[in-house]
Amino acid sequence: MKRRKSWLLLLSFVLVLGVLAACSGKKPASGDDDKSKGEPKKGGTITGVMDTAPTGLFNPIFYTEAYESNILSFTHEGLLSQDENLGFIPNLAKEWEFNDDQTEVTFKLEEGVKWHDGEPFTANDVVFTYKTLASPGYVEAGGVRVNYVERLLGYEEFSTGKTQEFQGVVAGDEHTVTFKFAQPNVMALPDAAFPIIPEHVFKDIPIADIPQAPASRNPNEVVGTGPFKFTEMVEGEQYVLSKHADYWKGEPKLDRVVWKIVDQAVILGLLEKGEIDFVADPNGVQPADYETVADMEHVKLIEQPDFGYQIMGMMMNHRAKGDTAVDPSKWTENKKLSNQKVRQAIAYAVDRQGIIDGLLYGRGSVQNSPIATQFWAYDGETPNQYKFDPEKAKELLDEAGYVDKDGDGFREDPQGNKWVLNMNYPTGNQIRERSAPIIVEFLEEVGIDIELRQPKETAAYFEDLENNSQDWDLYLMGWSLSSTDPDPSGLWASTSGYNYQRWINPDSDKLLKEAVKPPDAFEQDYRKKVYSDWQVLFGEDMPSLLLYAQNSIWAHNKRLQGISVLPSTFINDPHLWYVTE
Template sequence: MKKLILGIFIICNTLLFACSNGEAESNSGDTLVVGAVGDPQTYNPDARPDDNFYPMAQNIYSRLIKLNNNQEIIPDLAKDWEVSEDGTEITFNLHENITWHDGEPFTSSDAKFTLDMIIEQNGAAVDNLNSMEKVEAPDDNTVVITLSQPDASFLGYLAWYATFIVPEHIYDEDNWDSGTSVEPIGTGPFKFVSHETGVNVELEHNSDYFGDTPKVDRLIFSINSDQDTQIQAFYNGEIDILGGAPPIAEVENIVNSDEYKITPTVWPSRQYLAFNVAEEPFNDPNIRQAIAYALDNEDITMRTDGEIGEAATHFLSPSYEWVLDDDYLIPESNQELAKAKLEETGLEPDENGNYLSTSIDMFESGNFSDIATVVKEQLSQVGIELTINSSEYAAWQEKVVDNQNFQITLLGGYQGPDVGAITSRVSTTGDSNFMGYSNQELDELLDTAGAIFEEEERASYYSEVQRILLEDMIIYPISEWVGSDPVHAYIEGDPFSEEAIGKTGFAEYTYVELTE
C-alpha cells in the first residue's frame, strides 16, 4: 500500500518528454536565500523520511523523473521514457555524459543501485514502489523497470518523494543510512558547501550540471523553526523566498502588497470530514447525507482559508482535472433537505430543537480549529449539536486511527502524486481508511482504474468512483490545499512561476533570478 502523509504539506497526458540542456547562465555573485523550517536529519534523501532536507535535496540530487508544482511528471535524468503496451515495462532513456559533483561519471548502474537499495534497505519510498519487480541497466544510458502488474500510479510515485538517484560509489550498505556523516554528492543544479546546525545549509551552483545552469551563484537555506520569526525575516528582506506557505493571517498582507509575489496553486491535498460508518449514528447513509446538505463548504473556506482559499467541488482532487465528473458534485447547502433527511431516519427534535448530538475529533493543525468551529455553527442551524474534541496528534491517532473511537473526524493530507491515491482512503484495505467502510463495487473500480495508463479509459472508472462517493457520502470534502510560496517582487523564475514550472521540481531554484 502507498504511504500518504496525513499532515498538510505533498500524471500528465503524455508518457514521453524531452528537455533542453545548458541554456541558462549563472549570474556569478548572486546569492539566493530561502527559508527552511529545520535542519536535515540525513543527507541521503532516500534512506528515511526527512521533510526538512526534501527542498534542499531537490537542488542537490536528481531523479529519473520529477513532479512540478502542477503535479505533472517532467524529465530529469531521463530525457524521455516509454511504457510497454501491457503496462509492465518502462524504459527510461538517460541524458549522456552526466557527472556527479565529485567528478565521477554517472551511469544507469547508479539508478539501478539506488532503486534496488530503496527496496533492500527499507527506504522511505519502499511502499510506494511495491509494484516494482526488477530494475535493469542494459547500457550506461538506459534503465528498464519491470512491474509485477500494470500500475498507473507508479510513475507519479517514482517522480515524487525519496526517489533521488544517489551515487553507488558513495552509498554502499554501510553508508546508506549514515545521517549527516557523509556529505551529499548529487548530479543536481547545486553542490553542497556547508551545513551549520540551526543556522543554514549553503549550496553553490554546479557549472557542470547536465541541464540549464542555475542563474544564481549561491543558494542558502536559512533555518528557523519559528513561523512568526521566519515571516518577519521575509518582510525584513533577510529571506528572498519564504520557503513554504505563509501563516493564514499574513496572506492578505502579502497578496495586497507590491513588494511581494505569490502564485496560489491547488495541490492534491484536501481538508475533509470522515464518518465512522461502522457505528451509530453514521452507519445510516441518510444521516451522512444530512450532514452534507447542512454544510456550506464555500462559506467554511471563505471564513477559514482567507483570500487564496478554494472550496472543494468534486469528490476527487481538481489537480487531476481530466478525471472530474460534473454529474457527481458535492451537494449544495440545503438546510430544509438536511432536516428532511434526519426525519427520514425517524429522528425528532428535542426541546432544544436538536435532532442529533454528535462529536468531531481533530488534532491541532493549520486552521483545523477554525474549520471545526464553523462546521459546528452550520450544523446547529439544522438541529445537530456538535461537540469539538481537540487533541495532540498522537492522542488523536490512538483514538481515531488505532481504535476507531470517533463519530466524525477532520482530516487533511496529500492525495497524490496520482489520482489513484484516493484508494488508500476509501478502499476496504486502504491504510488511511479507518472509517469501517467497505464497498466491493468501489474496490473493483479502483483496482481496475489503477492498472490503466490511458487517461480517457481510466477516467470512465473514476467517474463511477465519484458516483459511489456521492451516494455513500463517507467523506465530505471541504477545501483544497492551495500551495503558495511568497517571494519578493525582485525574484523571477521561482518554482511556481510560469517560466519555471515546466522545468523544475517543487522547490528547485535553477531558474531563479534576482532582478535588483
C-alpha cells in the same frame, strides 16, 4: 449549544470583510517585473519560511509531510520531471522507450551524475530504490508508497517474501534500466518518476532501521543528486541547503537556501522588511494578507489553484493499537459513523462556501472530488455537490434514527445512547485552526454533539493519526496531491498507507483497479468515465468531507529571479534561481 452563535456571527463578520477585500482586490503580477531585474549576482543566500517544522524524516521513501518535501525538492530527483502541462520530460533519465505491448519501458540515464558525497549515480541506485519500496518490511517500517511498485512484475511474490528475486526493475548496464510490469501499464511513467535514493548509503541498513538512520535524518548525511545539499539544521528553527557544486545540470547560481520556521502571524512582517525572500508551500501567503502583500512594491505575488485540499476525515474503522501493517481485515468498525446517512448529513451541515468566503476571503473553491481540478479526470458536475442545507442534514439524521430524545438539543443514537463525536486537528495552519470551532458550530446546529479536542503539535498529531487513533471520530488535515497522474488510489484505496479514515469499500477498490487496467485504460475517455463513476461513489459513501481547495498564493522578493512555477509546486529548477542584489 449556547456558544454556537458566537462562532457563526464571527464567520458572518469575517465573510463581510472577505467580500470587501475581494471587491477591491488586485491581480497578482503575471510575469517578471522588468524594473526589478538586474544583473545576476554570483552566489548569495535566499531565505524561505515554513510555519511548521519538518518532523525530521528526510528520506523520499519514508517521509509523509509537505514540510519534509520542501527540503527534499532541493536534494533529491527522479528519472522524470514534469512541464507546465503536467507532461513528462527527461530528468535523471535522458530518454526512454516502450516495448511493443507496453509491459516494459527502458530508460537511458544521464552520465556523469554524482551524489552529494561524490559517488557516481548509476542504474543500480534505481534498482535499489524500487527494490526497497517493494521489499517485505517496508510497510511495517512506516512506508506508504507501495503504489509506485505494486504494478511491477513479481511484486506480490517479492513483497510477501515468497521469492527473493526482484524482477520489476533491472539494470542493463550502469546507465540503462528497464521497468518490467506484470501487464501493460498505463501508469508506467508515473510509476518510474519516484525520487531515487543512493544504494551505497543504505544497502547495509535493514529496512526497519532506515527511517531512524542518520542518513535519513542528519545534515551532511542525507545524500541526493539534487542541486542543493542539506548541510545544517537547528531543529525546529532553521534548515540550511548549500549548493551542490558538481550538480549535473550545472553549478547552481545561489550559494545557499535557508528555511526558517516562524509563526504564521509574523511571516507578513518579515516579507515586508525583506528579511525573507519567498513564501510558498505548503500554506503560502494567507488570503487575509493578499492585499497587503500586493501593495509591497518589492514583492511579486503568484496565485493559482492549489494542487490539493483540506478535508474533514471520518474515521470509519479503527486499526488495532500497535498494528503497523495496513490490514483492513483486522480493523474494527466505528459504529458512531458507520451509517452512510450520518456521513452525508455531516456533509450537508457544513457551510463550506461560507468558510471560503469568510476565512479564505474568497480565494479558494468548494471541491467534491478527491481528484485535483487540474487533471482531465476531475468531474465537478456529476458527483453530489452537497450544497449547504442544514434542513436536509436534519432530515437524514432523523431517517437514520438519530433524534433528540431527552430535549437537551443534541441527538442520541438509535438505541437512545448519548452520541458524541470528537474532532481532532493539528496546530500550524491558522485557517484550519480557525475553521475547527466553526465546523463544530455548524454540526451542533443540526444536533450533533461534538467534543473539540485540544490541537496537537503537527508531528505528534500525525503519529497519533497513523498509529494511535483508536478513539478518533473526525479529524482535520490537508493533502498535497501527486501531479503525475489523477489515480487517487494512493490516498483512497482500502490498503493504502494514507487511508487514515480506514475506508473499506470493495466497489471503490474495484473501480480504482479498473481505471488502470489494460487495454481499455490506454484510452483516456475510458479512464475518465471510470473515474467519474468513482467520484460519484465517493460522494455517496462520504468517507471524508472535502472542505475546500485553497488557492496557492505564493510570494517572492523581486531580487530573487529565475522562478518558473509549475501547477503543483513553486520549487522548480532551483539551480537557475539567482539574486540581483
